[in-house]
Amino acid sequence: MKPQAIRSTVAGVPPREAIARDILGSQLKWHRVSYEDLATAVNKLRTGLLGVEAMETPHAMLQKVGRGTYSLAFFLELSWVLPIRLPAAWVSLSGPKSALWAAQILRYELAARDLTYARYADLLRRSGMRETANSIALKAMRGTYRMSFVIDSDRALVEAGYEPMLPRELMVEPQTRRSSRARRERRSASTGDDDCLPAEAEILRQRGLHGV
Structure with a gap:
């Protein structure tokens, strides 16, 4: 079967940004998470993991x-505060x-396709992207690149006959949403952490940061 990149369903928005909006917006919708709850969970997670002050607002x-x-x-x-399904290799x-996680993913995905930075940059330029081997090397070192870059990159990879990086499962509603939500609610009740997302409470517990 020929590889296919994820396509957008949003009209009136630049394609790559529309797809990025689709991916994350659908996850929030499926799991019924508000922006206020999400900001609270992310800030608490950052405080626990990195010791930084809250920095995100709804x-x-x-x-x-x-x-x-x-x-x-x-x-x-x-993905640490929402039950987002990621490829096992990414996890x-x-x-x-x-x-640093994003940097490792880019390096892993290129190695899995036997692509050098120069070859990858060449594929991207053929697709209209302004990338060089050096710019790719910086992304692979720092991990500071947008989801829209990955989306454009997937289009270039598919055109060249490679598998895309983003799994199509990101755009498919979880089949076990109801049972997963019930499990999260039970977990929230057991931890007694009602002021944050259940998934976030479990992450903190697993990392020994619960109650920080």
Whole structure:
């Protein structure tokens, strides 16, 4: 079967940003999470993991999702507070800092396709993207690139006959949403952490940060 990149269902928005909005917006909708709850959970997680002060507001969350301008690192960070289904290989690369996680993912995906930075940059330029081997190397080192970059990259990869990086499951509603929600509610009751998302409470518990 020929590889296919994820396509957008949002009209009137630049394609790559629209797809990014689709991906994260649908996750929030499926799991019935408000921007206020999401901001609270992310800030608590950052305080526990990195010792940083709260820095996200509901409005900032809304802007990132609505415009589709968030980074892959931000999306990965949300996977710690939302039951987002990520590829097993991505999960195995996870660490306390989402930017380094994103960097490792890019390096992993290129290695899996036997692509050098120069070859990858060439594929992207053929698709109209302004990338060089050096710019790719910086992304692979810092992990500071947008989800829209991955989306454009997937289009270039598919055109060249490669599998896309983003799994199509990100755009498919979880079949076990009802049972998963019930499990999260039971977990929330057992932890007694009613002021944050159940998934976030479990992450803190697993990392020994509950109650921080």
